[in-house]
Amino acid sequence: MRNSWFKNHDWFMTLAIFMLLLVGVIVIYSATFTAETLIEGAGTVNRQLVFIILGFAVYFLFSRIDPTYFRYFPIQIITFLTTISLLIYVWLYGDPIRNTNRWIEWGFIRIQPSEYTKITLILLNSVILSKILKIEVTEDIDWGEIWKKKSLSDKLSNFLKNFTSLYPLFYHYGIAILLSAVCIGLILVEPALGNASITALICMAMYLISYPNQKHLFGQIFIFIISINIIGNFVNFGFLYDKIGFSLIIGNLDILILFLSLIIIIFILHFLKLRFIPVLFAVIAGISSFLVVNHVWNNVLKDYQKQRIEVFFSPEDDPQGAGWQLRQAKIAIGSGRIFGKGFLQGSQSKLRYLPEAYSDFIFAAFCEEFGLIGAVFILALYFFLLLRIIKSAKSANNQYESLICFGVAVMILVHVFINMGMNMGILPITGIPLPLISYGGSSVMVTMMAMGLVQAVNMNRDNVDIQESLVVTSKSRIFEN
Numbered sequence: 001m002r003n004s005w006f007k008n009h010d011w012f013m014t015l016a017i018f019m020l021l022l023v024g025v026i027v028i029y030s031a032t033f034t035a036e037t038l039i040e041g042a043g044t045v046n047r048q049l050v051f052i053i054l055g056f057a058v059y060f061l062f063s064r065i066d067p068t069y070f071r072y073f074p075i076q077i078i079t080f081l082t083t084i085s086l087l088i089y090v091w092l093y094g095d096p097i098r099n100t101n102r103w104i105e106w107g108f109i110r111i112q113p114s115e116y117t118k119i120t121l122i123l124l125n126s127v128i129l130s131k132i133l134k135i136e137v138t139e140d141i142d143w144g145e146i147w148k149k150k151s152l153s154d155k156l157s158n159f160l161k162n163f164t165s166l167y168p169l170f171y172h173y174g175i176a177i178l179l180s181a182v183c184i185g186l187i188l189v190e191p192a193l194g195n196a197s198i199t200a201l202i203c204m205a206m207y208l209i210s211y212p213n214q215k216h217l218f219g220q221i222f223i224f225i226i227s228i229n230i231i232g233n234f235v236n237f238g239f240l241y242d243k244i245g246f247s248l249i250i251g252n253l254d255i256l257i258l259f260l261s262l263i264i265i266i267f268i269l270h271f272l273k274l275r276f277i278p279v280l281f282a283v284i285a286g287i288s289s290f291l292v293v294n295h296v297w298n299n300v301l302k303d304y305q306k307q308r309i310e311v312f313f314s315p316e317d318d319p320q321g322a323g324w325q326l327r328q329a330k331i332a333i334g335s336g337r338i339f340g341k342g343f344l345q346g347s348q349s350k351l352r353y354l355p356e357a358y359s360d361f362i363f364a365a366f367c368e369e370f371g372l373i374g375a376v377f378i379l380a381l382y383f384f385l386l387l388r389i390i391k392s393a394k395s396a397n398n399q400y401e402s403l404i405c406f407g408v409a410v411m412i413l414v415h416v417f418i419n420m421g422m423n424m425g426i427l428p429i430t431g432i433p434l435p436l437i438s439y440g441g442s443s444v445m446v447t448m449m450a451m452g453l454v455q456a457v458n459m460n461r462d463n464v465d466i467q468e469s470l471v472v473t474s475k476s477r478i479f480e481n
Helices: 011-032 044-063 067-071 073-093 113-132 143-147 152-166 168-188 193-210 214-232 238-244 255-272 276-300 303-313 324-336 362-394 399-424 441-459
Strands: 095-097 100-106 109-111
Touching (some): 011 362, 044 441, 073 100, 073 113, 113 441, 193 399, 399 441
16 A cells, blocks of 8 residues: 555646646637527536546546556456447447437436447557567467368367467457457447547557567558558559550459569568468458458448548538538638637637537637647647656556556547547548547546546556566456467
8 A cells, every 4th residue: 555645646647637628628618608508508618617527536536546457357357348238238229319329328427438448448458468568489380280180170179279379469469359349340330430440540559569570560561451452452553554555454453453462472471581370361351451441331331421531532512511510610720820819709619600619629619719829739738748648658567557558648649630630621520529628528537537547557656566476467367378
């Protein structure tokens, strides 16, 4: 037990969080102070203040929890099953808003499970991936010994035994990807494309940073991309064929691209000395990714989601419809110029030209009133906050706690990048909030919960690393061979 409740607490991090929350309250008030109805945002500031108070309570509570506890087998199972149950419940019985089932309402409590899923996957992936960083495998599967077995069941059993012992990298990655895919799939069918995309990006970033051999990883990613190119026939050199007078496209198959792709794969295999199994997985992953994306676009995405992506490339085609939000956000940001119009002087948000000015488009509303100087101030706060999280990751007791911090940093960074990008018209419009600034109970609570986990890493960094010294806490049975 610690002598002080706040020993090693990073107060600079807490200050940055408080400043961002304060900015959010100011902008939300400015965007809604003339609102007369709930749709216009009446009462939004009061509700946000309640969320902030509860968020700080959760923040300090989570900062007191030893991260080791999240490695326990029962905690992992309970966390995952609870998350899956909430996602299934909201999918089947959620409160429908704008043709989507994303929220659960129990009395005065309203939660968005897809937001909390990010925390669950950061914790679970950190447990699994921390083992990968210690793996060193130099042997290969003895295929001859496997096929000597007479029965198919013996062959399969022997293969699985060899695979999990000699290829623990793929064994652990397989578990991590499976758990993540189940959660992301349930988020996608709500449908919540934005949250599904962000959750996938967080998981992918954690997979990449934890890969033991970065040189081999580069080669596998390249093969993954080439596989997508082959199956999707994304690149077409028809313009070149027209100039030289003949075509190599036979039955809609670009022979030249296929040939060049195979040459590149052989080149990578030779110089990076990649093993067969990783290459096979990269090819299968590339082909599967294309097929999944194609299926999602044609059969899963709603028309309005497709429209948002299409409008991103040509917003002028529908200025009064799907392109309205993007155009008004750009107008708001541009009209702010260097110093902004001043507090409570934003015409775009005050006159309701800018939709969702207190949530999705709060950055545009802020830039209209505080200009470029204000935007730089917000970016500086986020940059400082990310630096403090990275500092926590570097000083953590072990790789597991470092991965938690890294996952939280990626979550913050991706949210900020996507929200600001869609406000400025450089990314498609999605319902992604600006962390700690946008209005929303689930967004505030999840971000404060995540920051509380980072503080927990700080406050326990001088503790004896129990999970490395005691077998019962260092290994979770669910992930054992």
